[in-house]
Amino acid sequence: MTQVSNTVRFVLDSKIVEAQGERRTTTVLDYLREQLQRTGTKEGCAEGDCGACVVMVGELNAAGNGVDYVPVNSCIQLLPTLDGKSVKTIESLKKADGSLHPVQDEMIKCHGSQCGFCTPGIVMSLVNLVQVLPSPSRQQITDSLSGNLCRCTGYTPIIDAAFKAVEKKSELKLDDHADVALLKEIQRAHTPTLTLDGDIIVQPVVRTKKGNEFVSPATLAEVADYLLKNPTTTLLAGSTEIGLQVNKKFSRPEHIMYLGNVAELRQVTETAQAWRMGAAVSLTQVETLIAKAYPDFAEVLRRFGSPPIRSTATLAGNIANGSPIGDSMPCLMALGASLVLRRGDKKRKVLLENFYTGMKKNVMEAGEFIEAVELPKPVAGQVFRAHKVSKRFEQDISATCAAISYTLQGGKLSGVKLAYNGLAPSPCRAPKLEAVLEGKSPTAVKAADLDAAITASFTARDGLRATWAYRALVARNLVIDFIEEQKEVA
Ligand SMILES: Cc1cc2nc3c(=O)[nH]c(=O)nc-3n(C[C@H](O)[C@H](O)[C@H](O)COP(=O)(O)OP(=O)(O)OC[C@H]3O[C@@H](n4cnc5c(N)ncnc54)[C@H](O)[C@@H]3O)c2cc1C
Ligand code: FES
Numbered sequence: 001m002t003q004v005s006n007t008v009r010f011v012l013d014s015k016i017v018e019a020q021g022e023r024r025t026t027t028v029l030d031y032l033r034e035q036l037q038r039t040g041t042k043e044g045c046a047e048g049d050c051g052a053c054v055v056m057v058g059e060l061n062a063a064g065n066g067v068d069y070v071p072v073n074s075c076i077q078l079l080p081t082l083d084g085k086s087v088k089t090i091e092s093l094k095k096a097d098g099s100l101h102p103v104q105d106e107m108i109k110c111h112g113s114q115c116g117f118c119t120p121g122i123v124m125s126l127v128n129l130v131q132v133l134p135s136p137s138r139q140q141i142t143d144s145l146s147g148n149l150c151r152c153t154g155y156t157p158i159i160d161a162a163f164k165a166v167e168k169k170s171e172l173k174l175d176d177h178a179d180v181a182l183l184k185e186i187q188r189a190h191t192p193t194l195t196l197d198g199d200i201i202v203q204p205v206v207r208t209k210k211g212n213e214f215v216s217p218a219t220l221a222e223v224a225d226y227l228l229k230n231p232t233t234t235l236l237a238g239s240t241e242i243g244l245q246v247n248k249k250f251s252r253p254e255h256i257m258y259l260g261n262v263a264e265l266r267q268v269t270e271t272a273q274a275w276r277m278g279a280a281v282s283l284t285q286v287e288t289l290i291a292k293a294y295p296d297f298a299e300v301l302r303r304f305g306s307p308p309i310r311s312t313a314t315l316a317g318n319i320a321n322g323s324p325i326g327d328s329m330p331c332l333m334a335l336g337a338s339l340v341l342r343r344g345d346k347k348r349k350v351l352l353e354n355f356y357t358g359m360k361k362n363v364m365e366a367g368e369f370i371e372a373v374e375l376p377k378p379v380a381g382q383v384f385r386a387h388k389v390s391k392r393f394e395q396d397i398s399a400t401c402a403a404i405s406y407t408l409q410g411g412k413l414s415g416v417k418l419a420y421n422g423l424a425p426s427p428c429r430a431p432k433l434e435a436v437l438e439g440k441s442p443t444a445v446k447a448a449d450l451d452a453a454i455t456a457s458f459t460a461r462d463g464l465r466a467t468w469a470y471r472a473l474v475a476r477n478l479v480i481d482f483i484e485e486q487k488e489v490a
């Protein structure tokens, strides 16, 4: 018999909170506001776009002597994902003597707030930033705010406040001393529970009266086993798609399995040829990992959502969701990435370019899941370019994103791999365009040949974000730009 306490335990300002009897789909934001009266955290859009709901969520660091925080959109995170973690809200910043955090102080002094609705989210984004970067550049400050919309103040006073705040270096770091011991106290088991026959029992965090569960396994073996037994389970990684389905489509999945506590899925390993990124590795980590080898890919990721989105969102979630305008896939396809798929204890490797079978359809079988994404490292002379075109530079969805990889052999393009999103029912390679490029010198490539290949490859469709004429033009011009300006990867 499994033991279900139906209790989600997390640390909030040096106290353990035990959330009991909550739905599996209650959001962190709703719990904070409605059950804990932490109403400083606001709800604007309830879909991860405005940043009014940003809080900091922390986990014990690797050494077990401190807490690593990330900014999170609490409106799209489900409460049971907090189990074993620490939370800081805007109310957490006030010290016992009543004094405020330097970011709050300077927001007041620099007139960084008018109606105040966005202010708690903005403060939390900045406080999170200065935990890891006590001397941020202007670019790092504006990046950290790219998911915080302010409609009345304007950003200049807010950025001024950030610069002023970081002058008070000794006051920036939050005191998490007391939280460390409590976080250790609420950790769940790191090994599966077994029956006397040796079968794995996944201990649910929450189970409803109907028998629906929210499970949070700690090992890959548990994930694989549970999925075999319950193949309709909804996998939950960063929750940046699922959270929207819960809020906007009122989705109430039967079973939900959170992957964020599976140690193997959070690992990155590497060989001389490739990186292997576990399915629960966040986009923030991926961005750092690949920045030197593939700067254009890192730039596409820097413009993917916002820091609170990227701190939890994963490549595997982006790939499995399979949106036609998913941004990571063109880069991954042009770089020859593959997926490690697992069902039970059987694994198979599938090139990402062969993964999709239609709009939001893929080759995964019932009970199968993405265990890891394998990304080849650059080879000598390889050129990789990528660019996302969207109406707004930050926190926006692609009209199209294109990525290309090639080498120049005797001045001719060789081994060309070109991929797009936004042009077809799923992100895809463009073999007809590749054929136009392969073996030619960049100056011999004609725009008209690329246009003809685009027409022959894709069905013309106007969309909400761009007309077909615009998309096709951008698709062609990006290629010309990519081959004219050759930036060789190190
Ligand atoms: C405000 C906002 C901005 C966004 N901006 C962008 C953007 O710029 N570009 C872009 O491409 N997308 C964007 N997205 C979409 C979303 O962030 C991405 O698709 C993200 O990568 C999803 O990852 P996740 O880990 O959060 O997925 P989740 O929401 O946890 O899951 C998404 C889907 O993948 C499945 N899944 C998760 N892990 C696995 C696995 N290991 N194996 C099999 N299936 C799995 C889930 O069951 C679910 O169906 C944005 C979303 C929001 C809310
Ligand atoms: S309420 Fe808008 S991002 Fe959460």
Ligand code: FES
Pocket: 112, 113, 114, 115, 116, 117, 118, 119, 149, 150, 151, 152, 153
């Ligand atoms: S102060 Fe009103 S939205 Fe920012």
